[in-house]
Amino acid sequence: MLVYPSSIDLSSRTLRYLTGRLVAQRREIGTRWRCLTPGRQALLALAHLRCGDTYAQLAAGFRIGIATAYRYIREAVDVLAALAPTLAEAMRIARTKALVILDGTLLPIDRIATDTPYYSGKHKRHGMNVQVLTDLFGRLLRASPALPGSTHDLTAARTHGIVDALTDADLKCWADKAYHGDDGPIRVPFRGRRLKRWQRRHNSTHAKIPCLDEQAMATLKSWRLLRKLRCSTNRITAIVQAVLVLHHASA
Numbered sequence: 001m002l003v004y005p006s007s008i009d010l011s012s013r014t015l016r017y018l019t020g021r022l023v024a025q026r027r028e029i030g031t032r033w034r035c036l037t038p039g040r041q042a043l044l045a046l047a048h049l050r051c052g053d054t055y056a057q058l059a060a061g062f063r064i065g066i067a068t069a070y071r072y073i074r075e076a077v078d079v080l081a082a083l084a085p086t087l088a089e090a091m092r093i094a095r096t097k098a099l100v101i102l103d104g105t106l107l108p109i110d111r112i113a114t115d116t117p118y119y120s121g122k123h124k125r126h127g128m129n130v131q132v133l134t135d136l137f138g139r140l141l142r143a144s145p146a147l148p149g150s151t152h153d154l155t156a157a158r159t160h161g162i163v164d165a166l167t168d169a170d171l172k173c174w175a176d177k178a179y180h181g182d183d184g185p186i187r188v189p190f191r192g193r194r195l196k197r198w199q200r201r202h203n204s205t206h207a208k209i210p211c212l213d214e215q216a217m218a219t220l221k222s223w224r225l226l227r228k229l230r231c232s233t234n235r236i237t238a239i240v241q242a243v244l245v246l247h248h249a250s251a
Helices: 012-029 037-053 055-062 067-083 088-092 154-161 162-169 197-207 210-220 232-251
Strands: 100-106 125-135 138-143
Touching: 012 067, 012 232, 037 055, 037 067, 037 210, 037 232, 055 067, 055 138, 055 154, 088 125, 088 138, 088 162, 100 162, 100 210, 125 154, 125 162, 125 210, 125 232, 138 232, 154 197, 210 232
Parallel strands: none
Antiparallel strands: 100 125, 125 138
16 A cells, blocks of 8 residues: 555644643553554544544554554544533533524434434435534534434434523523424524514524534534544544544644
8 A cells, every 4th residue: 555644734732632641541551562652643543533534544654553543543532532521511611601502413424225213304314413512603612422313403402401401501592493392591593484574683683693603513524534424323422522622622
């Protein structure tokens, strides 16, 4: 296999952060020797998450076995996922904001047509549903665990306890029409064709706020691995949480 130099559009601060976490992890479990140093292992994981390079490509580039590349990346992802903010921690941060924005996104996965629980009728493809909380400026606050793509956004928000947490925190939350049916703190636009003038004005004003969430979604999917996940669906939550931690570390 031919190998060539490449680049990752991340700062050295992100690499140092992950390297430090891996050094602490190796010290904790008592690792004596490995094929790669913590710095090289961190670079391996970042190349996989940011660029979406396969295990075979990375194994050739770092001169290690494919199984070794898989183990090293899995370890780095698990170390990062353990640092992801919980819903309670996200609510504490959200209380300092004027309001929060809730939106769901579909992370495409590699699945066959028979996997109906993962098929999203809205997006016409297979994927995993992730609920994202952001502030008014589109900064990511939290990403929820992944659910099958057929899950409705409002159902997913209720399943993860987001609706109850927003109610308890008495927070203002803006969302799109997918969250209609909730009588709690989530504010949604009016639906229907024959709306009154004040309802149309409300929808026009409302639309300017949730659109800021698109910036957060673009930031999340700038990690190319999330554009088409080919791993087990059981690993997607950890990957999303790892990406969120790295995003916060580089901010």
